[in-house]
Amino acid sequence: MLNQKQLKLLDRVQKPARYTGGELNSVIKDKSKIKLRYAFCFPDNYEIGMSHLGMKILYSCVNAREDAWCERVFAPWVDMEEEMRKEGVPLYALESGDSIKDFDMIGFTLMYEMCYTNVLNMLDLAGLPVRSRDRTELTPIIVAGGPCACNPEPVSAFVDLFMLGEGEEVTNDIIDLLIYHKERGSSKQEFLEDAAEIQGVYVPAFYDVAYNADGTIKEVVNKYTAPKSVKKRIISDMDSVHYPESFVVPFIDVVHDRVVSEIFRGCIRGCRFCQAGFIYRPIREKSAEVANAQSKRLCETTGYDEISLCSLSTSDYSEIDKLIPTMFDWALKENINVSLPSLRVDNFSDELMQQLQKVRRSGLTFAPEAGTQRLRDAINKNVTEEEVIRTAEKAFAGGWTAVKLYFMMGLPTETYEDIEGIARLAQTVVNTFYKNPDKPKGKGVTVNISVASFVPKPHTPFQWEPQDTGDMLNEKQKHLLECIKTHKIQVSYHESKTSLLEGVFARGDRRLCDVIESAWKKGCKFDSWDEFFDFSKWQEAFDEFSLDPAFYANRTRSFDEILPWDMFDYGIRRKFLEEENLKAHRSETTPHCRIKCSACGAARLNGGKCDAIG
Amino acid sequence: MRSVRLFFTKEGLTRYISHLDLMRCFSRAIKRAKIDIWYTEGYNPRPYMNFSLPLNLGTESLCETLDIRTNDEMPFDEIKCRLNSVLPEGIKITACAAPVHKAEEICFADYEISFDCSDAEKALKYISERLEGEEILVEKKAKQGRKRVLRQINIRENIKSYELTQNEKVLKLSMNVCAGMKNNTNITLLVDALTKEIKDSVESVRVVKRKMYTQDMKEFV
Numbered sequence: 001m002l003n004q005k006q007l008k009l010l011d012r013v014q015k016p017a018r019y020t021g022g023e024l025n026s027v028i029k030d031k032s033k034i035k036l037r038y039a040f041c042f043p044d045n046y047e048i049g050m051s052h053l054g055m056k057i058l059y060s061c062v063n064a065r066e067d068a069w070c071e072r073v074f075a076p077w078v079d080m081e082e083e084m085r086k087e088g089v090p091l092y093a094l095e096s097g098d099s100i101k102d103f104d105m106i107g108f109t110l111m112y113e114m115c116y117t118n119v120l121n122m123l124d125l126a127g128l129p130v131r132s133r134d135r136t137e138l139t140p141i142i143v144a145g146g147p148c149a150c151n152p153e154p155v156s157a158f159v160d161l162f163m164l165g166e167g168e169e170v171t172n173d174i175i176d177l178l179i180y181h182k183e184r185g186s187s188k189q190e191f192l193e194d195a196a197e198i199q200g201v202y203v204p205a206f207y208d209v210a211y212n213a214d215g216t217i218k219e220v221v222n223k224y225t226a227p228k229s230v231k232k233r234i235i236s237d238m239d240s241v242h243y244p245e246s247f248v249v250p251f252i253d254v255v256h257d258r259v260v261s262e263i264f265r266g267c268i269r270g271c272r273f274c275q276a277g278f279i280y281r282p283i284r285e286k287s288a289e290v291a292n293a294q295s296k297r298l299c300e301t302t303g304y305d306e307i308s309l310c311s312l313s314t315s316d317y318s319e320i321d322k323l324i325p326t327m328f329d330w331a332l333k334e335n336i337n338v339s340l341p342s343l344r345v346d347n348f349s350d351e352l353m354q355q356l357q358k359v360r361r362s363g364l365t366f367a368p369e370a371g372t373q374r375l376r377d378a379i380n381k382n383v384t385e386e387e388v389i390r391t392a393e394k395a396f397a398g399g400w401t402a403v404k405l406y407f408m409m410g411l412p413t414e415t416y417e418d419i420e421g422i423a424r425l426a427q428t429v430v431n432t433f434y435k436n437p438d439k440p441k442g443k444g445v446t447v448n449i450s451v452a453s454f455v456p457k458p459h460t461p462f463q464w465e466p467q468d469t470g471d472m473l474n475e476k477q478k479h480l481l482e483c484i485k486t487h488k489i490q491v492s493y494h495e496s497k498t499s500l501l502e503g504v505f506a507r508g509d510r511r512l513c514d515v516i517e518s519a520w521k522k523g524c525k526f527d528s529w530d531e532f533f534d535f536s537k538w539q540e541a542f543d544e545f546s547l548d549p550a551f552y553a554n555r556t557r558s559f560d561e562i563l564p565w566d567m568f569d570y571g572i573r574r575k576f577l578e579e580e581n582l583k584a585h586r587s588e589t590t591p592h593c594r595i596k597c598s599a600c601g602a603a604r605l606n607g608g609k610c611d612a613i614g
Numbered sequence: 615m616r617s618v619r620l621f622f623t624k625e626g627l628t629r630y631i632s633h634l635d636l637m638r639c640f641s642r643a644i645k646r647a648k649i650d651i652w653y654t655e656g657y658n659p660r661p662y663m664n665f666s667l668p669l670n671l672g673t674e675s676l677c678e679t680l681d682i683r684t685n686d687e688m689p690f691d692e693i694k695c696r697l698n699s700v701l702p703e704g705i706k707i708t709a710c711a712a713p714v715h716k717a718e719e720i721c722f723a724d725y726e727i728s729f730d731c732s733d734a735e736k737a738l739k740y741i742s743e744r745l746e747g748e749e750i751l752v753e754k755k756a757k758q759g760r761k762r763v764l765r766q767i768n769i770r771e772n773i774k775s776y777e778l779t780q781n782e783k784v785l786k787l788s789m790n791v792c793a794g795m796k797n798n799t800n801i802t803l804l805v806d807a808l809t810k811e812i813k814d815s816v817e818s819v820r821v822v823k824r825k826m827y828t829q830d831m832k833e834f835v
Contacts, residue, residue, distance in 0.1 A: 002627070008818060011672060016630040024642075024702050251631045251639060251702075303642030303700070334645075335653060335661075 002097040009083040017251045018046035019080060021094035024249040025301065027063045027070070028095055035067040035179045039093050039100035039140075041108045043118035044528070046074040050248070051256035053310060054109055054146065058167050060244035068175050071095040072248070073106075075118045076125070078526070084125065091125040101127045104139045105178060107171075108159070110148035113505035114498060114528035116155050117520040119144070123158065130517065132160050132205060138188045141178060145171075149202075150232075150279050151458040151565035154505045156204035157513035160188070161195055163202075164568060165232030166265070168241055170200045196226045200233030202568070209510060209564075215551055217509065217562040231569040232279075234605050238265065238286040243294050246301035258306035258339075261295040262286065263323070266602075267312040268593035268612045271369070272380045272584050273411060275457035276312055278577075279570050281602035282610035283593065288319040292326050299336055306337045314340045316594075318611070364395050367406035370414075371421025377587045378413045380580070385425060392429045396436045402446040403429060409476050409493070410454040410468030412584060419476050422449065423483035430488050448490045451480065453499040457506050458565040459572060461580035464557040467503040469550070470496040497535045498528070503553040509564040512552075515541045571602035615652050616687060619713040619835075620680045620697070624669065625822075628704030633668040639702070640680060647696035652683035666717040666834070667793065667826070670802045675823040677723075679834070681713055714835045715828055722774060722827040723793035725801055729785040733815035738780050740812045741787070745776060752803045769807060772799040793826060 002010075002020065010016040031037075040059060042049030049055060055072070062070035071093035076084060084091070090099040100106055106126070108119050120130045123142070129135050132142065144152065145163040152162045163170045174195060181191040196203040206226035210218040222228050235241045243262070250257065266283035267276065295307050307327065311317060324338075331338050368388050369381045376383060392403060407422050426447050433445035453473050456462045468476070473496045481491060505512065519541040526532040542549055557563065559578050566574070576598065583590060590598055593612035603610040624631070631639060641661050644651050653659040664681040684693075690710040697707050731737040744750055750770040756763055772792040779786050787808075791799040801821055809816050826834040 010630060011818070016672075017632075017635065020627040020630055022627050022703060024700075249642060251628075251635045253635065253638070300646065303645035305641070305645065335659060 002092075005087060005089055006092065006097060009080065009087060009089060012083055013080045014077065015046075015252055018074070019076065019094070020251075021072075021097065023251060025246040026072075026095055026248045027059070029063075029069040031069070031096070033066070034069045036069075036105065036175055036182070037098075037103040038062055038068055038070040038175070039073050039103045039106045040070050041073040041075075041100075041106060041119075041122055043075055043108055043110070043115040043122060044526070045077055046250070047252070047254040049074040050250045050254040052109065052111065053260050053262065054167070056244050056247050056260070057242070058107075058171055059248070060246070061168050061242045062171060062175065064242060065172070065175070067179065069095075073100055073122070075122055075526070078532075081121075081125065090127045091122055099126065101140065104141070104182065105175070106140045106142050108142070108144040108146075110144055110146040110152070110155070112528060113148055113154075113502045116505060116516050117524045117527055119155060120158060120517065120520045121525045130158050130520075132158060135160070136188065138181060138186060138191055139178075141188070141191070143174065147275070147279065148506075150275075150568055150570060151506065151508070152202065152204070153510040153564045154508040154512040154516060156510045157517075159204070161192065161201055161203045163233070164200045164230055165570070166235050167233075168235055170198065170233045173198050174201070193225045196224065199231055202230040204510070207567070211511075217564060219562070220567055229567050229569045232571065232605070234282070234571075235265075235284065236606055236609075238262075238284045239290045245297055247298060247304075249302050249304070256308070257304075258308050259295055259298040259302060259304045260308050260310045261291050261298075262310045263291050263314070263317045263319075264311045264611070266610075266612075268316055269313060269382070270380055270580070270590055270592060270598070270600075272378075272461040272580055273369070273408065273454060273456075275460050278459050278572050278600075280312065281571055281600060282606050283612040284606070285318060285611045288323040288326065291323055295327060296330065299331075299334070305335060306339060307331060308339045308341060310341075364400050364402070365404040365406065366391065368425060369406065369408050370411060370418060371407065371423070371425055372418045374587050375411060375414060375418040375421070377589050378584045379408075379411055380584070380589050382589055382592065385428070388425065389428060389432055392432045393436065396433050396445070397438065399440065401433070401440065401443050402448070404448045404450060405429065407449060407451045408454045409451050409480075410473055412454075412456075412462055412465045413587070414476075416476070416479060419480050420483050422451070422480055423485075423489070426484070426489045427486070430486060445488055446490065447488060448492065451477070451491065451493040453494055453496055455499050455503045455506060458563070459568075459570050459577070461577045461584060463507065463563065463565075463577065464559065464561075464581060466556045467500070467553040469554050470500060473499070498530075498533055500549055500553055501527070501535075501538060504549045507564070508552050511545070511547060514545045515547060518544055571600075571605040573599075573601035576600045615683050615685060617713055618682050618684055618690070618693060619711055620682065620693070620707055621709040621711075621835075622678050622680065622701075622705055622707045624675045624678055624705055626674070626704040628702065629672055629674045632671050633665070636665070636669075637663060639705070643697055643700050644682070646700040647693075649682075649688065649693060649696060650685045652685050664717065667720055667723075667795075667798065669823065670800065670821075673801060673821045673823060676708075677823060677825050677834075679717075679826075681717070711835070718795055719828045720794035720826050720834050721792065721829045722790055722831065723799070724824040724827075725787075725789050725791060726822045726824055727787040727789070727801075727805060728820045728822075729787070729809070729816050730818045730820075731783050731785060731816050733812075734780055734783050734785060736815045737809075737812050738778070738785055740815075741785065741808050742778055744808055745770075745773070745778065750804070750807050752800075752807050754800065754803065769799065769804050772797065772804075790827075 123130045142160045144159045145167050149162045192203050195201050206223045208221045212218045264285040266281045370376045426449050429447050456465045519538050522537040597613045651661045662683050666679040694707045694710040749768050752769045753764045756765040774790045776789040
């Protein structure tokens with residue numbers, strides 16, 4: 001419940017429903033019966049945060065406990081922040097309206113690198129010092145997790161502990177431990193020493209990093225109870241792991257506003273550019289029965305009229321042919337739409353296409369990622385031009401008139417020939433449309449190509465590769481535009497300056513903490529939003545600490561170098577990544593995990609089990 | 615297929631739910647309540663729902679209505695109970711019945727506006743002067759062909775009757791104003807105009823729509 005001071009702000013801001021709480025299925029608990037209060041923070045606005053499945057899972061997971069209460073917190077939009085600072089209203093949690101400063105634990109989910117300044121800004125709005133060392137009390141403990149925790153070094157000075165890997169179990173371990181230490185009246189140090197012994201927990205203060213004269217890492221020394229290398233956590237059994245029975249249903253329109261049914265974790269494909277394809281291994285599938293029952297229950301408790309299947313590659317789900325008919329059977333009767341994102345062009349079956357035609361039609365998107373076969377082989381995107389064309393043929397025959405193609409620019413080994421290949425492939429798709437004898441009369445075709453700049457990420461075979469500079473990318477973009485001869489092909493691409501920073505933080509070390517703090521003090525926040533991104537402020541911050549973004553982004557690293565994230569064990573053997581890197585430079589592919597296991601090493605995390613190899 | 619009119623209140627924090635969001639909120643509530651609602655038969659079937667008159671963001675109401683159609687004959691009382699058990703706090707179905715009037719028949723509405731003032735005397739003087747005058751000019755967004763223009767209108771003409779009272783720091787303004795599809799009163803514009811030069815003396819304003827009437831001042835049902 002909001003107090004008078006908070007309520008007064010609402011009449012002065014855009015979309016006040018972002019800040020009211022009270023949505024259906026939000027969890028209210030009796031404070032007197034709670035031992036631990038947890039503020040789960042998403043460092044972006046309400047609409048994006050409320051679309052995030054991980055938050056829904058962990059919110060429900062913690063609230064299933066009687067002794068803890070998890071509440072949601074989002075980054076207030078700039079208008080609200082201004083009012084809050086003016087009126088002295090500290091950052092509050094949506095469920096209770098209480099200031100999060102007084103909570104026991106504050107958690108951030110780090111979905112993308114460009115949200116880091118928002119983490120600092122939210123801590124500051126809560127009235128807390130942003131640096132871990134300046135918060136001397138046991139509570140609130142600041143924790144963080146999410147994909148960026150696979151190299152959390154650039155934000156390691158601000159967060160007390162990171163949780164690596166999947167959070168369902170480790171969050172509860174941390175909560176148990178914090179309750180224990182709170183009751184004993186322990187110090188923060190005592191708690192952290194115990195926490196560091198839990199698998200998946202990284203306490204940055206327990207590591208000292210020394211650097212060589214050239215700025216690379218000389219050595220990392222672990223202290224107290226901290227292990228030399230931190231192993232990520234995984235959930236072994238997807239059928240029995242906690243999954244929400246209900247989602248909080250927002251009043252306002254959010255980005256993904258529907259039931260989400262997670263069907264498996266990990267990916268069999270091994271595309272060499274893709275971080276998600278490696279850090280979520282090994283493959284663990286949920287059974288079709290469980291996925292179907294969970295979706296049905298969620299529809300009942302939320303009233304949503306759409307279900308979206310969630311995984312890294314829907315058509316690689318081994319029970320897809322069982323799940324789809326079962327789900328369609330009841331969903332269509334109840335006017336519920338089922339959407340299947342992340343389908344691959346190489347196993348997009350006719351039956352699947354027919355099923356899809358029963359429901360509301362949205363756009364079709366394929367991701368060839370690169371313009372030529374040579375480059376697709378180098379990045380191990382095992383898709384051929386014939387497959388793209390065959391799928392486009394099927395789609396056009398099925399009545400689609402717009403297709404979206406995703407590409408990347410700046411991939412390792414890329415040449416101008418590969419850029420021209422993007423335009424050529426798009427043109428071939430356009431031609432395919434006009435070859436279709438049954439094409440709808442009077443309708444043209446639109447092929448949208450979306451070109452993202454490639455950012456090398458940790459824990460991938462490309463983690464040693466230099467990122468293209470802004471100038472190189474601009475030249476390539478210009479060249480691509482010159483190659484396109486028809487208005488039926490529309491090109492969109494991303495701002496290269498944001499990609500540069502993303503690359504810096506993705507592979508950065510802990511010296512960047514100073515830069516992030518300084519940029520935030522200069523006013524940087526919501527950096528993933530074009531309207532707020534100000535590179536000049538960032539440049540100033542780098543200069544202040546004599547650090548060069550190019551050192552992190554545009555430099556080729558050697559296999560001998562100690563990388564800041566070498567101490568985080570995500571299951572994948574470093575040797576495997578090195579071999580994959582060498583194969584990329586020879587344009588050699590690696591078959592996907594169901595054809596042949598490449599012994600990446602991730603199955604060790606799950607007692608040797610991986611659902612890709614049965 | 616049967617037409618059903620739901621009468622509901624929208625109070626407290628639900629005043630911040632916009633008209634479009636309210637549509638979504640109801641369509642989900644109806645699904646959760648397992649009410650067999652009639653779907654439109656177009657290319658994209660969707661539940662048929664018709665609100666009599668959109669409510670301004672930030673305004674509370676005791677007299678909203680929503681028309682739906684059901685495929686079966688579920689008793690009105692059961693529809694009401696089922697919906698109330700799944701609707702968010704602040705939105706409550708007060709009655710459920712077969713519609714009598716058409717939405718187009720709405721002509722007038724009662725509003726109650728409470729001004730919480732730091733300087734009630736100053737506010738009282740200013741607001742009564744504005745109301746006693748013949749003109750309260752406000753700028754209204756309008757369309758001229760395809761162009762979007764700002765048009766000046768005299769919103770005072772829309773006020774049919776009013777009563778302004780003071781209770782210590784709180785001024786209460788009860789009004790009967792024009793409403794409906796032809797000549798709706800934008801209550802937010804009116805409240806802004808009434809507090810235009812005394813923003814510092816007014817701490818907060820609460821606006822509640824209380825009743826809607828037809829041309830001959832019969833309650834809209």
